[in-house]
């Protein structure tokens with residue numbers, strides 16, 4: 373059988389990565405290209421940078437451009453209009469990115485948000501390989517996720533499937549940029565945890581520093597990590613009650629905190645779970661920064 377070559381592009385706010393992968397050996401890309409996004413130069417320039425990345429991929433590999441190219445994006449394509457929304461690279465919002473890229477690249481471009489690409493890659497050949505239903509959590513500056521069912525990312529009617537970061541939490545009222553208050557993201561994102569520690573101590577310390585201080589016996593740092601476990605448990609139990617996944621892979625900076633993989637966190641989840649036991653695996657990602665571009669390439673699968 374001929375190997376299937378898949379092309380993917382990971383569009384980030386600061387860099388664009390394009391890769392051609394062999395579907396039978398996906399973690400050894402045939403070639404990859406990295407460019408600065410230069411997003412401050414505006415929307416048309418970003419489309420042009422992606423075209424340049426794909427041209428470089430074609431000339432470096434000598435391969436014919438495929439009929440379909442997968443693109444991971446910050447933000448989501450609104451299925452009803454094809455316009456991008458909810459992107460922190462704000463010049464993309466309101467633009468028909470899929471249509472414009474398809475015209476610029478001369479290939480059908482299939483777009484998915486970066487959380488879906490992360491989830492797809494980790495579920496297909498990363499930490500959660502072989503599991504049927506996988507949630508790839510992004511727990512960093514923002515909080516979101518992608519849901520993969522039998523190898524396919526769930527997009528949803530509004531393109532918001534998996535957006536648990538803006539679910540409301542009990543007893544929380546911090547205003548969120550989305551216009552509501554008490555969202556999960558305002559409680560357990562990296563900046564939210566750093567703010568909690570700062571309000572107790574007056575010191576601004578980045579999350580890895582708070583983890584170090586907790587290990588050294590700092591009570592306020594310990595309370596910050598206890599809050600992470602308790603609030604993550606409450607927030608993610610609501611997600612597990614609905615999706616009941618086999619595994620969750622925790623990406624993003626907060627995903628590096630060991631506490632999330634310890635019994636304290638599993639106990640916090642069980643406290644709010646509609647089931648006496650919790651068998652869902654909580655896994656660390658194994659693909660690193662490459663998950664985005666690998667997941668994008670998988671969008672090109674037939």
Ligand SMILES: [Zn+2]
Nearest residue numbers: 538548550555
């Ligand atoms: Zn919100």
